[in-house]
Amino acid sequence: MARKPARMWRRLERPYTRTEYIDGAPGTRVRMFDMGNKSADFPVMLTLVAKEAVQIRENALEAARVVANKYVSRRAGASNYKLKLRIFPHHILREHKMAVGAGADRISQGMRAAFGKPVGRAARVKPGTKIMSVWVKPEHFEIAKEALRRAAMKMPTPTKIVVEKGHELLKGKI
Template sequence: MVRKPNSMYRNLAKKAYTRKEYMGGIPGVKVVHFDMGNLTSEFPMEVSLVVDESCQIRHSALEAARMSINRKLNKELGRMNYHLKLRTYPHHVLRENKQATGAGADRVSQGMRLAFGKAVGTAARCQQNQKIFTVFSNPASVEKIKDALRHGGHKLPSPTHLVIEMKQES
């Protein structure tokens, strides 16, 4: 079965469909890790990837962006010099009313009868200016982090921008 284009699921058109205890047959979330790199050290700077529009991001897109960012940071900085955090979780269940295609499909297909749809995946519902990924690191590596986050942002369905913040010393 061919995966449908992301443009079908990008907009926040309907209410969130998240009550998994009432559903069956929901595919598992593809996101493997939500925290990567050095999880024990405190870093003075954080760089965040922020979405510009409200949208739904499929779990496969989150995983692709996570893998891209983590691979680039691991190669450029080393595993102990950053902490990458994925800040959203794909709670929203996506549904699709499957249609039969090909010869004789009109005899098999039900059309819009019982058109509620089957669960085909999950997505994270993101609001405008919400942080999706955050990298904690040292100020010396800011350019490499910006490049990695920019590459990962291309895998998301919304335009993105970066926000750089320094932690306050107490």
């Protein structure tokens, strides 16, 4: 079955997270949360911050992670950055699957038992929540900024890029 449009899941709803009570709850599709050189200490930190309250599906998180990681690792080098995904998709999305097509009215039960089956996961985000952070050296500042801009294109909410650490090292670049 085809994936539903993201607008169906964007609105914040009541949290549905207790996987011990949910049969068939899918695992997360986000492969990694920490990438790059995890042990090094980098002086500049940039963060992607959400501007609106929204649910971000796991496939959007994974797409943003992949595009940011690929851009920074190819431009700056594998050992010259650290990237961290700061949110986890805890919320389980449900869908009430309806029969469609000819003769569907005979098969369908309408809204009877319409609670829905688990189909995916999403991260619940409020305004000001840090979604993703990149740590780099000052000479790779523009690369990290572009990587976060590309990751922001995959998000269902407006975002902003904030320099959290290393302002003094970026004279004339901000």
